[in-house]
Amino acid sequence: MEYPTFSDAEFSHRYKTVREAMQQAGLSALILYSTTSSYHEVLYLSGFIATRDAFLVFPLEGDPTMFVQMYNHVPNARQIAKFADVRWGGLDSTRAVIENVLERKLDRSRIGLVGPITYKQYELLKKAIPEVTFIDFSPSLSQLRLVKSKEEMAFLQKGAEFSDLAIEALEREVHPGITEHELAAIVEGAYLGLGGKTHIHYMGTTPMNNPHLCVPSQQQSSRILQIGDVLITEISAHYHGYAGQILRPFAIGTSPTPEYQHMYEIAVEAFHRIASVIRPGATSNDVLDAADFIHQSGFTICDDLVHGFGGGYLQPVLRTRPTSVKIPETFVFRENMVVVIQPNVVTEDGRMGVQVGEMMRVKQDGIESLHHYPMRFIQCE
Secondary structure, three states: OOOOOOOHHHHHHHHHHHHHHHHHOOOOEEEEEEEOOEOHHHHHHHOOOOOOEEEEEEEOOOOOEEEEOOHHHHHHHHHHOOOOOEEEOOOOHHHHHHHHHHHOOOOOOEEEEEOOOOHHHHHHHHHHOOOOEEEEOHHHHHHHOOEOOHHHHHHHHHHHHHHHHHHHHHHHHOOOOOEHHHHHHHHHHOOHHHOOEEEEEEEEEEEOOOOOEOOOOOOOOOOEOOOOEEEEEEEEEEEOOEEOOEEOEEEEOOOOOHHHHHHHHHHHHHHHHHHHHOOOOOEHHHHHHHHHHHHHOOOEEOOOOEEEOOOOOEEEEEOOOOOOOOOOOOOEOOOOEEEEEOOEEEOOOOOEEEEOEEEEEEEOOEEEEOOOOOOOOEEEO
């Protein structure tokens, strides 16, 4: 059987880089935890996407061990994982992890924790192996994953391709009279048969002449699309955990109203202004300066403006200055980072909004899109 995977050389590089960081932090091992909704931590070091929940014990020296909680998921995990030691987690995977730490004689060492480990799991770890010093290694691993390899970039391009296919399918198949639920079927039908999977498909509709929606909706409703509606979208299909992301508005059965066309033009201008300043050595302050244009034009935002991407929702996560709870620490962009630029231009009363954007790669001389679908306000008959 063939599943998407990275080369042995790719995993060797990851292991070497992660272990160098562990050594600097004085760690003997990592305990990584992933769930179906937060699977990138274990995926990065195993090649396996958690199908319920999974623990990975990753030692500074020696081979890793993965514990899969659901017994019937173990055979497939063994087919996909890049190492041989894949086990059922038993009645409680946390206790299986504790036993593994004891077997490795690491119960008096420093161990890094990575991922959404629950309070109950953490308390059990502390009680069972009290002489272990646990530290939060999630931020450190996240930093290591910001710059993408050539192989990761190829997976991201595949995710972008699947996401573009979804937008093309919406353009081709959306029409007045269908429900929002059918939008989801159109999106997923574009890539599931090709090996793609859904990361998110946020979509919402509202009448352009009496709007009450400013940002794509996480859940689709039974609302029936009407002539004169606007559909705003955020589409991310992934290829083995590496998603694209594209955001486009659609006018249903008519042209955009002048008000929506104006907002769209502001959003596109903001997108290009932000894209023009991102390059290696540029900072988050450069992005915030460029984004001031949105507020100068009389609008605000709802969704985040820029975020890192590719194996999770990564740094930097930026809003505009007026909409930030606090100004983030200065972030410096590096070559081969991947970001999503996604200005969500919204009226001050929050009743009306559009969103445009896509996933982009930071190159030596600037930034380039990983998507091929054109930037436009799509019209569906």
